[in-house]
Amino acid sequence: MMQALLDPKYLFTILLLGTIVYITYLSKRNESASDFFVGGRNFGWFTNGSAIGGDYLSAATFLGLAGLTFAIGYDGAFYTFSFTIGLTLLALFIAGPLRRFGAFTVADFVAYRFHSKRARIVAVIVVLAISGFYAAPQLLGAAQILSMFFGTSYEFGIIFTSVVMIFYVGIGGMKGTTINQALELWIRFIAFIVMVAAAIYGGFHYERILSVISEFSGTVLNTGAYTTDGKDVVFNGETWSKTGAFNPNFWHSASMLIGLSLGTLGLPHILLRFYTNPDAKSARKSAVLAIGIASLFFACAIYLGVVGRAIYLSGNASPEVMQNLITGGDNMVIPSIATALGGKWLLGFVIAGAFAAVFSNLSGLFIASSGAIAHDLYAKFTKKELTEKNRVVAAKLAIVFLGVFYGVLGLFVKDASIGHLVALAFTVGASTFAPIFVLGIWWRGITEKGAIAGLIVGFAVSMFMIFFSSILPEALQFRVPGIITVPVGFLTVYIVSLLDGKVPADVNAFMRKVHSSEESV
Amino acid sequence: MEEKKYVMTDEPCETVDIKKLPKLDKKTSYSIRTELSTGLSLAIVYFIFIFSVPAINWFKPDWAFAKMFGGMSTSWFLTTIVAMAMAFIIAYLHTKLYERWERKSLEMSRMEKKENMVSEQKSQVKKKGETASVQASFVESKEETLL
Numbered sequence: 225m226m227q228a229l230l231d232p233k234y235l236f237t238i239l240l241l242g243t244i245v246y247i248t249y250l251s252k253r254n255e256s257a258s259d260f261f262v263g264g265r266n267f268g269w270f271t272n273g274s275a276i277g278g279d280y281l282s283a284a285t286f287l288g289l290a291g292l293t294f295a296i297g298y299d300g301a302f303y304t305f306s307f308t309i310g311l312t313l314l315a316l317f318i319a320g321p322l323r324r325f326g327a328f329t330v331a332d333f334v335a336y337r338f339h340s341k342r343a344r345i346v347a348v349i350v351v352l353a354i355s356g357f358y359a360a361p362q363l364l365g366a367a368q369i370l371s372m373f374f375g376t377s378y379e380f381g382i383i384f385t386s387v388v389m390i391f392y393v394g395i396g397g398m399k400g401t402t403i404n405q406a407l408e409l410w411i412r413f414i415a416f417i418v419m420v421a422a423a424i425y426g427g428f429h430y431e432r433i434l435s436v437i438s439e440f441s442g443t444v445l446n447t448g449a450y451t452t453d454g455k456d457v458v459f460n461g462e463t464w465s466k467t468g469a470f471n472p473n474f475w476h477s478a479s480m481l482i483g484l485s486l487g488t489l490g491l492p493h494i495l496l497r498f499y500t501n502p503d504a505k506s507a508r509k510s511a512v513l514a515i516g517i518a519s520l521f522f523a524c525a526i527y528l529g530v531v532g533r534a535i536y537l538s539g540n541a542s543p544e545v546m547q548n549l550i551t552g553g554d555n556m557v558i559p560s561i562a563t564a565l566g567g568k569w570l571l572g573f574v575i576a577g578a579f580a581a582v583f584s585n586l587s588g589l590f591i592a593s594s595g596a597i598a599h600d601l602y603a604k605f606t607k608k609e610l611t612e613k614n615r616v617v618a619a620k621l622a623i624v625f626l627g628v629f630y631g632v633l634g635l636f637v638k639d640a641s642i643g644h645l646v647a648l649a650f651t652v653g654a655s656t657f658a659p660i661f662v663l664g665i666w667w668r669g670i671t672e673k674g675a676i677a678g679l680i681v682g683f684a685v686s687m688f689m690i691f692f693s694s695i696l697p698e699a700l701q702f703r704v705p706g707i708i709t710v711p712v713g714f715l716t717v718y719i720v721s722l723l724d725g726k727v728p729a730d731v732n733a734f735m736r737k738v739h740s741s742e743e744s745v
Numbered sequence: 746m747e748e749k750k751y752v753m754t755d756e757p758c759e760t761v762d763i764k765k766l767p768k769l770d771k772k773t774s775y776s777i778r779t780e781l782s783t784g785l786s787l788a789i790v791y792f793i794f795i796f797s798v799p800a801i802n803w804f805k806p807d808w809a810f811a812k813m814f815g816g817m818s819t820s821w822f823l824t825t826i827v828a829m830a831m832a833f834i835i836a837y838l839h840t841k842l843y844e845r846w847e848r849k850s851l852e853m854s855r856m857e858k859k860e861n862m863v864s865e866q867k868s869q870v871k872k873k874g875e876t877a878s879v880q881a882s883f884v885e886s887k888e889e890t891l892l
Contacts (some may be wrong), residue, residue, distance in 0.1 A: 261828060301821065301825050302802075305829075308828060312833075313788065316835070317788075320780075320843070339758035340757070398765055399833075431817040432815050434816030435815045465818065467799075467819070467820075490847075505847075512840050515833050515836045518832075519832045523826065668763070668766065681817045727763050727766060732766070734751045736770070739780060
C-alpha cells in the first residue's frame with residue numbers, strides 16, 4: 225500500500241486532491257450570492273487571468289491537442305490555432321463592457337438588457353445545453369484518465385469526478401473555484417514547460433524533427449508487435465506535414481476558424497469570469513494574461529505532438545511507450561511523451577496536470593450552470609423574498625443536482641468523441657450567445673424579439689448541423705459548421721430586430737453604463 | 746423625449762421605436778466610437794492574418810509548404826508560432842490603446858470640469874461685480890437724492 229502511494233502518479237494526484245481540499249476549506253465562507261457566484265468581485269487580474277486560462281484550457285486541450293497534432297499533423301496544429309483566436313476577440317469586444325455591466329450570470333445580461341423574463345428563460349436553456357455539451361466530454365476524459373492510469377472502471381471514473389466536483393464547487397463557491405483554477409492552471413502549465421525543456425534537452429529541435437518527419441516515407445520500425453495484423457505501420461511524412469487530413473478544402477478550414485473562434489465568445493463559463501474582476505481595466509488585463517498563457521500553452525502542445533511523432537518514428541522508444549502511442553489513442557500521446565522524456569516522475573506530474581485540467585474546467589461549468597438554475601430560475605421566478613443565505617443554499621443544491629445530472633450524461637456518452645462534443649458546445653456558443661453579446665453591447669437597435677429569435681434559431685440550426693449533417697448535401701457536412709450557423713445566428717438577430725424596431729426606452733442609459741470609463745463615472 | 750434611467754431588472758420596460766430614439770450624448774457616442782474603432786481595426790488586421798493562413802494553404806500550397814528553415818514550412822511557422830504571438834500582441838495592444846484613450850478621456854473630462862468651474866467662478870465674479878456696481882449706483886443715486 226505504502227509502496228503504491230509512493231508511486232509518483234499516486235503521489236502527485238493525492239497532493240493535488242489535498243491542495244484542492246485545503247483551498248476549498250479555506251474559502252468555504254460564502255455569505256452572500258455575490259460571494260458564491262462572482263467571488264465578491266475581489267480577485268485581482270493575475271488570479272482572474274490564471275482562472276480564465278484554467279477555465280479555457282480543458283482536459284481536451286491538455287491531452288487532446290498534442291494528440292491531434294501527433295495523429296494528423298498540420299491539420300491538428302491548425303485546429304489548435306483556431307482555439308487561440310477566441311480569447312483575443314473576447315478581450316477586444318466584450319471583456320471591458322461586460323465587467324462594467326456587472327451582473328451575476330450570463331442570462332442576467334440577456335434579461336437585464338431587454339428587461340425580459342422570456343429572454344432569461346431561453347438564455348438559461350442555452351446555458352444549460354452548452355454547459356452539458358461541454359461537461360460531458362470533460363467527465364468522459366476524466367473517466368478515461370482514471371481508467372488508463374489507475375485501472376478503474378469507466379462508471380467509477382464518472383462517479384468519482386462528479387463527487388469531487390460537488391464537494392469542490394459546492395463548498396468553495398466561486399472563491400474556492402477561482403483559487404483552485406488558478407493553481408491548477410499553473411500545475412499543467414509547468415508540466416508542459418518541464419516537458420518542453422526535457423524535449424529540447426533531449427535534442428528534439430523543432431525544425432530538425434519536422435524535417436525528419438516530413439522526409440519520412442515507409443514503414444515504422446518495431447510497430448508490428450502492437451498492430452492487429454502484425455505488420456509495421458506505414459507512414460507518409462509529406463502528407464502529415466501538409467493540410468488535408470482533417471479539413472478537405474478551404475471552406476472546411478474557414479468554417480472551423482469561425483466556429484471555434486466565435487464559440488469562445490459564447491461560452492457561459494468564460495463569459496462569467498469577467499464579472500469576477502474588480503473593474504473593467506482588470507478584466508482586460510486578466511484577458512491579456514489568459515491569452516498569453518493560452519498561446520504559449522497551445523504552442524507547447526503542438527511542439528509536443530511533433531516530438532511524440534519523432535519519438536514514434538525513431539522506433540527506439542520503450543515497448544510501453546510504443547504500445548501506448550500506437551494503441552492508446554490521442555489522449556495517450558502526452559503521457560507517453562512524458563514517460564519517454566522523464567520517466568515515471570514526469571508521468572506522475574503530467575497525470576496530476578490532466579486531473580487539474582478536468583477539475584478546473586468542470587468547476588467553471590458547474591458555477592455557470594448553478595448560477596443559471598439557482599439565480600436565473602429559482603431566485604427570479606420564485607414568489608417569496610429570498611435572503612442571501614437562501615440563495616447560497618439554492619446554489620449549493622443546484623450543484624448537487626448538476627453533479628448527478630452531468631454524471632448521468634457522462635455515463636451516456638461513453639462511446640462519443642470528445643472532439644465532437646466540444647465542437648458542438650463551441651458551435652452552439654458561437655451561434656447563440658456570440659451574436660447577442662456582440663450586438664447587445666455595440667448596437668442600440670437590438671430588440672427583445674430579435675435576441676430571443678437569435679437564441680432559438682442559432683441553437684436549433686447548430687444542433688441540426690451537428691446531429692443531422694448526414695442528411696445534408698456533402699458540401700454542407702462540416703465538422704464545425706460555424707460558416708453556416710454563425711451568420712444565421714447574427715442575421716436572425718439583426719433582421720428580426722429591424723422588423724420589430726421596438727427597443728427598450730432606457731437603451732441610451734444602458735450604453736452609457738457599459739461604455740463609459742469607470743474613473744470618469 | 747425624456748431619457749429613461751437604466752435599472753438592472755427583467756421587469757418589462759417601456760419600449761420606443763428605434764427611429765424615435767434620441768441620439769446618444771456626445772461623450773458616450775465618442776466613447777463607443779473610439780472603443781469600437783480600436784477593437785475593429787485590430788480585429789481586421791488579425792482576421793486578415795487568420796484567414797490568409799488557410800487561403801495560402803489551399804490556393805498557394807507550394808509557397809505555404811515550402812521549407813523555410815529545417816523542416817519548418819511557411820505555414821507551420823505562421824500557424825504554430827506567429828499566430829500564437831499575434832493573439833497576445835493584438836490583445837496587449839488593445840489594452841494599451843484603451844488605457845491611453847481612457848487617460849485622455851479622463852484628462853478631457855477633468856479639463857472640462859475645470860473649465861466649467863472657471864467659467865462658473867467668472868460668471869459669479871461678474872455677477873458679484875454687477876451687483877456691486879448696481880449697489881454702488883444705487884448708493885450714488887441715493888446720496889444724490891439726499892443731497
